[in-house]
Amino acid sequence: MDLVLFGPPGAGKGTQAVRLVENLGVPQISTGDLMRAERASGSELGKRFDDYMNKGQLVPDELVVELLTNRLKKDDAAKGAIFDGYPRTVPQAETLDQILSGLNRAVGRVVAIDVALDELIDRIVGRRVLVATGQVFHIRYNPPPAELADKVVQRKDDTEELVRKRYEEYLAKTKPILDFYAKRGLVREVNGVGDLSEVAQRIDAALA
Ligand code: AMP
Secondary structure: OEEEEEOOOOOOHHHHHHHHHHHHOOOEEEHHHHHHHHHHOOOHHHHHHHHHHHHOOOOOHHHHHHHHHHHHOOHHHOOOEEEEOOOOOHHHHHHHHHHHHHOOOOOOEEEEEEOOHHHHHHHHHOEEEEOOOOOEEEOOOEOOOHHHOOOEEOOOOOOHHHHHHHHHHHHHHHOOHHHHHHOOOOEEEEEOOOOHHHHHHHHHHHHO
16 A cells, blocks of 8 residues: 655644554655654765755755655565655656556555644644654643653754745645645545544545
8 A cells, every 4th residue: 555644744644654554564654754864864965955954945856756766665665655745746746656656556545634824833833753763742732751851852844934934835836736646536635633543533534
């Protein structure tokens, strides 16, 4: 199963992907996580991401393809993947089609998680991440346990100013992808507001 989890930043794609990994038995592929790992490694490629990510802009398509192609070659992705934060542009969606078709695979479902901007800002500005595992918390809705409180950090791009910029990028470049997939009848819209398990149930229904 190749599943695209679609939605604006802060919609809950990463959080829901972690649960779906267990249920579907395929890995989560988050291009944002791959880019942060690449930057942390200090590689030349990672340095080329810096400017864009620090400004809340999308990284140019040609820099993303290499990361994605390499990740899809790994054994754990041989039967499918949950794409989180990819594709972000129509050309990226076309590239994904080409790569998957070379593997005799195709996107089977696009689950579009819908959350309004005010709530996205609230979620993202309060978001904290445990660097060691990538586990995500929220200072009010899902606070980290006391023993982890000094180990969680705020992503540098999780400020209100950058969320607004990232949302603009989403509206201008990413949202049009929905039409691309809707023409093939692949899109299921899911209300992303509610507690984790409620949203999870809606996603499961969209996959059934
Ligand atoms: P995310 O972790 O998905 O919120 O992504 C964080 C940032 O990484 C974005 O604001 C972009 O700068 C960059 N990024 C992640 N995935 C992509 C992608 N598929 N295409 C372009 N830029 C991306």
